Amino acid sequence: MDVTFYTLGCKVNQYETQAMIAQFKNAGFTVVEPGQPAQVLVVNSCTVTATGDKKSRNRLARFRRENPHGLVVLTGCYPQAFPDKAAGSGADIITGTANKGQIVELVLDELARRGVGAGSSALPVLPTDEPVHSTIAITPYTGHDRFEPMQVKRFEGKTRAFVKVQDGCDRFCSYCIIPVARGRVRSKALADITSELAALAQNGYREVVLVGINLPCYGKDTGRRLVDALEAACAVDGIERVRLGSLEPELLTDEDLRRMAAQPKFCPQFHLSLQSGCDNTLRRMNRHYTAAEYADIVRRIRAQFPGAAITTDVIVGFPGETEEDFLTTLAFVQKIAFSRVHVFTYSRREGTRAAAMPDQIPKKVKEERGARLTAAVGTLHRQFCAQQVGSTQSVLLERQVEPDTFEGYTKNYTQVLVTGSGLAAGQIREVLITGISGDYCTGQAR
CATH class of the missing domain: 3.40.50.12160 (Methylthiotransferase, N-terminal domain)
Known part of the structure; x- marks a missing residue:
C-alpha cells in the first residue's frame, strides 16, 4: 500500500x-x-x-x-x-x-x-x-515528559541530514504557541546522538545539522550543554561537517564559543533569532535580551569566528510597533550586517498573549514594512556574498543544475554555483569563489 x-x-x-x-x-x-x-x-x-x-x-x-x-x-x-x-x-x-x-x-x-x-x-x-x-x-504534556526516541538512518532526497537532539520550549514568548504544542525542554542522550550519526555516516552523509525546538536549551534537563552534543557529533568518524540549527542568542556563553571554535568540523553559521531590533518591541515579545546585548553576542562570535555567517529571523508589525520602532529595527539589521534574514509579518496566534494585545497593526502596514525590510536585507546578503570572492572554500555539492554545474553550500552557508569536472551530489570539494550572480556566489572546483 x-x-x-x-x-x-x-x-x-x-x-x-x-x-x-x-x-x-x-x-x-x-x-x-x-x-x-x-x-x-x-x-x-x-x-x-x-x-x-x-x-x-x-x-x-x-x-x-x-x-x-x-x-x-x-x-x-x-x-x-x-x-x-x-x-x-x-x-x-x-x-x-x-x-x-x-x-x-x-x-x-x-x-x-x-x-x-x-x-x-x-x-x-x-x-x-x-x-x-x-x-x-493526543497525549497531553505534563512538564515531566521524556525525549521521544527516534532514529533516522537516511534523509530522503537530501545530501545533509537533520538530527533532532532537543524538543520543547519553556521561554513563552508572547507571540508563540509552541510551548503548548511541544511541551517543556527535554534532550536526547549523547549516546543516542552518536549512534544515529554513525548510521548516517555509514549511509554516505557527510554533513549533519543538529536541530531542536529551542536548541540552546539542550541538556537543561540532564546537566549537559549544547556544546556537549556538538563535540559528540564532531567525534563521529565519517561525519565531516556539523552545523547547528536556530539559536536563542542570550544562551550562548563565551565558554560555549571557545569550545565550538576548537572543533574543526564545526560550520561557522549562527542563526541567532532576533525578532526585533527595538527594545520596546522585544519587551512586549517577552524576549530575554536587549538589542545591545544581541549586538555584543554577535561581536563575540565574530571575534572567535572571522567570516562567520550570522543569519536571523525578524517579525515586523508586532502589536504596538510604531513606525519609529520599525525604523529602529531596520537600522539595527543594517548595523549587524546579517548575511541572510528571514522576514515575517506578525501573524496573530490564538492562545498567545500577543493575540489579545492592543494596537494590532493593519495588514497593509505590516506588508509594507515587510517589503521595505526584505529589500534592505537583500542588499546585505549580496554584500556578504561579495566578501567571499577570491577565497577558497569547501563546498558540499547538493544539486546538479546544469552539465558540470552543481549548487552547494560553504561551511558558512554561502550558496555557490560550482563548475568543474567529476562533480557529484554529496561530494565536499575545495572551490575558488570567482564571483557573484544574483543571490549566489560562483566558483570553480579545484
Missing part, C-alpha cells in the same frame, strides 16, 4: 517525517512522493501561524476529494495545540507531537478494521454499515 507525506514547518518536523517514513517502510508500506496517488496520507502539521493550520486543513480536504476512501492522518503541532479544532478536520487518525511513534500501529489497526493490510494495493474502504469516525490519540 502506498503512503505519502505532507510536511509543514521547521527542520524538527522534517526530521520527524523522515523517522515516520522509516517506520512505514519497515511495516511494508511503499512511500511515494507528495502529489502521487496513494492510499494513505500523513500530514505533519505546523501551527506557528494560522496559515499553517489552514494549509494542513486544505491538504486534508484535497486528499479526501481525490481519494474518497483513502486513509488520512493528521499529526504534529496543530492537533497538539488545538485538539478540538483538529477533531473537526475530517482526518481518520489524529495524533499530536508526543505520539508519532504510534502512527503506524494506528494506521494498521484502521486498515484491519477496513479489511485490508499494508501490503494491499486496494483502497481501504469503510464498511458500509459503520459511520465515519476519527481515532484521536
Whole structure:
C-alpha cells in the first residue's frame, strides 16, 4: 500500500517525517512522493501561524476529494495545540507531537478494521454499515515528559541530514504557541546522538545539522550543554561537517564559543533569532535580551569566528510597533550586517498573549514594512556574498543544475554555483569563489 507525506514547518518536523517514513517502510508500506496517488496520507502539521493550520486543513480536504476512501492522518503541532479544532478536520487518525511513534500501529489497526493490510494495493474502504469516525490519540504534556526516541538512518532526497537532539520550549514568548504544542525542554542522550550519526555516516552523509525546538536549551534537563552534543557529533568518524540549527542568542556563553571554535568540523553559521531590533518591541515579545546585548553576542562570535555567517529571523508589525520602532529595527539589521534574514509579518496566534494585545497593526502596514525590510536585507546578503570572492572554500555539492554545474553550500552557508569536472551530489570539494550572480556566489572546483 502506498503512503505519502505532507510536511509543514521547521527542520524538527522534517526530521520527524523522515523517522515516520522509516517506520512505514519497515511495516511494508511503499512511500511515494507528495502529489502521487496513494492510499494513505500523513500530514505533519505546523501551527506557528494560522496559515499553517489552514494549509494542513486544505491538504486534508484535497486528499479526501481525490481519494474518497483513502486513509488520512493528521499529526504534529496543530492537533497538539488545538485538539478540538483538529477533531473537526475530517482526518481518520489524529495524533499530536508526543505520539508519532504510534502512527503506524494506528494506521494498521484502521486498515484491519477496513479489511485490508499494508501490503494491499486496494483502497481501504469503510464498511458500509459503520459511520465515519476519527481515532484521536493526543497525549497531553505534563512538564515531566521524556525525549521521544527516534532514529533516522537516511534523509530522503537530501545530501545533509537533520538530527533532532532537543524538543520543547519553556521561554513563552508572547507571540508563540509552541510551548503548548511541544511541551517543556527535554534532550536526547549523547549516546543516542552518536549512534544515529554513525548510521548516517555509514549511509554516505557527510554533513549533519543538529536541530531542536529551542536548541540552546539542550541538556537543561540532564546537566549537559549544547556544546556537549556538538563535540559528540564532531567525534563521529565519517561525519565531516556539523552545523547547528536556530539559536536563542542570550544562551550562548563565551565558554560555549571557545569550545565550538576548537572543533574543526564545526560550520561557522549562527542563526541567532532576533525578532526585533527595538527594545520596546522585544519587551512586549517577552524576549530575554536587549538589542545591545544581541549586538555584543554577535561581536563575540565574530571575534572567535572571522567570516562567520550570522543569519536571523525578524517579525515586523508586532502589536504596538510604531513606525519609529520599525525604523529602529531596520537600522539595527543594517548595523549587524546579517548575511541572510528571514522576514515575517506578525501573524496573530490564538492562545498567545500577543493575540489579545492592543494596537494590532493593519495588514497593509505590516506588508509594507515587510517589503521595505526584505529589500534592505537583500542588499546585505549580496554584500556578504561579495566578501567571499577570491577565497577558497569547501563546498558540499547538493544539486546538479546544469552539465558540470552543481549548487552547494560553504561551511558558512554561502550558496555557490560550482563548475568543474567529476562533480557529484554529496561530494565536499575545495572551490575558488570567482564571483557573484544574483543571490549566489560562483566558483570553480579545484
